Amino acid sequence: MPELPEVETSRRGIEPYLLDQKIKSITIRQHKLRWPVPKNLPELATGRVIRAVSRRAKYIYLELENGTIIIHLGMSGSLRICTDKTPAEKHDHIDIKVASNKVLRLRDPRKFGCVLWAKGDVGQHKLIKPLGPEPLADDFTAEYLHKKANNRQCSIKSLIMNSHIVVGVGNIYASEALYRAGINPKRRAGNISLPRLEKLVASIRLTLQLAIKEGGTTLRDFTGINGQPGYFSQKLLVYGRDGKTCSQCGEMIKQFTQHARSTFYCTVCQR
Ligand SMILES: [Zn+2]
Numbered sequence: 018m019p020e021l022p023e024v025e026t027s028r029r030g031i032e033p034y035l036l037d038q039k040i041k042s043i044t045i046r047q048h049k050l051r052w053p054v055p056k057n058l059p060e061l062a063t064g065r066v067i068r069a070v071s072r073r074a075k076y077i078y079l080e081l082e083n084g085t086i087i088i089h090l091g092m093s094g095s096l097r098i099c100t101d102k103t104p105a106e107k108h109d110h111i112d113i114k115v116a117s118n119k120v121l122r123l124r125d126p127r128k129f130g131c132v133l134w135a136k137g138d139v140g141q142h143k144l145i146k147p148l149g150p151e152p153l154a155d156d157f158t159a160e161y162l163h164k165k166a167n168n169r170q171c172s173i174k175s176l177i178m179n180s181h182i183v184v185g186v187g188n189i190y191a192s193e194a195l196y197r198a199g200i201n202p203k204r205r206a207g208n209i210s211l212p213r214l215e216k217l218v219a220s221i222r223l224t225l226q227l228a229i230k231e232g233g234t235t236l237r238d239f240t241g242i243n244g245q246p247g248y249f250s251q252k253l254l255v256y257g258r259d260g261k262t263c264s265q266c267g268e269m270i271k272q273f274t275q276h277a278r279s280t281f282y283c284t285v286c287q288r
Pocket residue numbers: 263264265266267268283284285286287
């Protein structure tokens with residue numbers, strides 16, 4: 018599943034081809050994505066200029082003067098830039114063609130992604146409104162997390178993976194950030210001191226920033242045939258490393274299942 022760093026890399030990859038471009042046409046080959054693609058999307062967006070290509074959580078926004086096209090990649094979606102001469106393949110569901118004749122093409126084999134329209138303030142859209150702060154934004158602080166963790170019985174891992182608390186911290190990045198912060202993923206969220214949460218917030222930011230940086234170096238070419246971001250070949254410290262040794266203390270990395278997701282941690286370094 019594309020995580021926040023992959024989505025941010027996709028956004029950066031497509032932005033130069035779309036920014037300030039007028040939409041010439043929209044082709045919808047498959048309406049049945051996670052939610053139906055609005056039938057009148059071509060009518061609403063054609064002839065409009067893309068004023069910004071932005072991101073909120075794992076949603077990419079194409080901001081037009083009369084509304085916003087919201088794109089989510091779901092489980093298997095990917096975006097690439099091609100031309101209308103590039104034949105569409107089986108899972109290429111949507112094309113957005115701009116004045117330069119470049120085409121933004123959404124491929125989504127499992128069809129869990131979405132392409133929606135929000136008129137007016139996109140922040141009020143029902144998918145967007147309940148979301149917590151961005152992990153890389155200034156409003157995501159240790160004080161904020163401390164307040165949200167207060168009296169909560171859930172584990173710290175499930176707290177930081179809750180998109181109402183903070184968006185975009187997926188399973189891999191949660192494990193990695195907790196390791197960097199030296200916090201046991203099972204620890205009760207309401208039972209962690211402010212200084213330790215400060216370390217955690219910094220670790221979440223660092224983990225995501227490193228992945229975004231890695232994405233930038235591995236994905237220079239967004240016009241390539243596949244345009245498949247996939248997972249970056251970043252160096253993971255604990256995720257997927259069960260049975261291997263911890264780089265800090267030499268102990269074996271352990272794996273266990275937490276809320277149906279795999280968690281990896283070091284029993285010595287994480288308390
Ligand atoms: Zn260790």
